[in-house]
Amino acid sequence: MSPQGNGALRRSISAQISFIEEGANVPTLMQQREDQVRTEAARSANRDDAELWRWFCLAYQEGRIRWCRSSEGWLVSVNHRHLATEPDFDAAIRQAHAKHLARATRPAPSLFSKPSAIRTS
Numbered sequence: 001m002s003p004q005g006n007g008a009l010r011r012s013i014s015a016q017i018s019f020i021e022e023g024a025n026v027p028t029l030m031q032q033r034e035d036q037v038r039t040e041a042a043r044s045a046n047r048d049d050a051e052l053w054r055w056f057c058l059a060y061q062e063g064r065i066r067w068c069r070s071s072e073g074w075l076v077s078v079n080h081r082h083l084a085t086e087p088d089f090d091a092a093i094r095q096a097h098a099k100h101l102a103r104a105t106r107p108a109p110s111l112f113s114k115p116s117a118i119r120t121s
Contacts, residue, residue: 052097067092 059065059078067076067089074092076084083099086092 052094055097055100056093065096 056065065076065078067074069075070085073085073087074089075082076086076092076096078096078100084092084095086095
């Protein structure tokens with residue numbers, strides 16, 4: 001390597017060392033992973049919020065959701081069934097949505113689920 005090139009290399013290395021010695025914020029792998037986890041959590045929360053408010057808008061347009069303010073907080077009903085009472089409107093809508101989904105995903109009771117008690121003799 002030429003003497004001029006060697007000097008440029010020393011200056012570059014010296015600049016990098018002083019950058020690190022001055023307490024430069026060099027992200028570690030752990031910090032990068034934490035940032036990735038936070039970013040994914042934010043994306044997930046945005047998806048969940050979007051799903052919730054799409055459901056709310058559709059239920060509102062179809063006249064299936066009702067709410068009112070009372071001394072107990074916000075009362076929310078879906079399909080004429082009271083599902084939530086919360087002091088905060090957002091929390092009441094979220095609770096109603098969760099309960100509505102739980103009811104919708106629960107299997108319907110079957111008339112033939114238990115053995116018949118009828119004797120055949």
